[in-house]
Amino acid sequence: MKILFYIANGFVMPPAMFFMxxxxxxxxxxxxxxxxxxxxIIxxxxxxxxxxxxxxPEIITALERNKEALLSGEIWRLITPLFIQPMGLWQCLFNGIFIIVFLPLAEHFYGxxxxIIYLGAGLAGQIVNYYWSAKISGGSSxxxxxxxxxxxxxxxxNRKAFPTGYIFLPIAGFLGAIVLCFFKDGHAPALLVGGALSSISLYKSLDRTYAA
Known part of the structure; x- marks a missing residue:
């Protein structure tokens, strides 16, 4: 089953990197x-x-995803794990690269x-992670x-604005995320929630266009 996990991940990040x-x-x-x-700002x-x-280092202890601390009343831990990288330099490197290349592109599309997309999806992912695992962790991913x-x-x-083959990028990405949900990977529901939240914004834009 481990190979399926890696295959599902391969359906998500490579298409996103290709598009970016x-x-x-x-x-x-x-x-x-x-x-x-x-x-x-982010x-x-x-x-x-x-x-x-x-x-x-005590910042990590104060902000990381800690289920016991959350249940004791430290509500900020629903969001603060997104702003630390407790796994060290390699996590800083990868998350740093991804946040720099993907956020400007998304803001270009959604303003x-x-x-809403970043914090909403991040919050959803953290809630699912708390439910699925008691592991103490964190990260912007x-x-x-x-x-x-x-x-x-x-x-x-907006598939008509892109070459025909591009339609396979979101199909692969969302399919990979659905499969990853079965592996209790918190990134997967965050991706799906991000897609859902962005669709609301896009539909509102379409409504304004037709109204004009």
Missing amino acids: YNFYKFRGREINFTKLPISI ISFTAVITSLQFVF RYLI TAIYGVIGSLFMYILL
């Missing part, structure tokens, strides 16, 4: 990087908290609604997967 790379390569000039306040805040955790879900949904609902 090609969009930046061929249409990156469409993105105004000076007008991405939500991306700048990336900066995460970078500051993550940097401080290496100077003051300030990105904050849960919310990042929510952003990836929003990119898949954008492709799906």
Whole structure:
């Protein structure tokens, strides 16, 4: 069954990376990087908290995903695990790269609604993680997967704007996430919630377009 887990993961991240790379390569000039306040705020805040955790390790203890602490009344632990990287430098490296490349792209598509997608999907992923596991942990990847879900949904609902083969990217991504749910991987529901939240934003945009 372990091989199925890796295959399902292969259905999620490679398609997202493919889309991200090609969009930046061929249409990156469409993105105004000076007008991405939500991306700048999230990336900066995460970078500051993550940097401080290496100077003051007690920050990890205070903010990490800890089921017992949550049940004792420390409600902030539903969100704060998204802003630390308790697994060390490799987690900082990978999550740092992903947050830098995916958030600006999502904000280009969704504007300030990105904050709803990021925190909403991150919150959903943390709640599921608390339910599925008692493991003490944390990391930004849960919310990042929510952003990836929003990119898949954008492709799906705007498929006529992309080459025909692109439709297989969201199909693969959402299918992989569904399979990962059976492995109790908190990234999977976060991705699905990110897709659902972004679809609400896209449908509202379509409604405004038709109303005009």
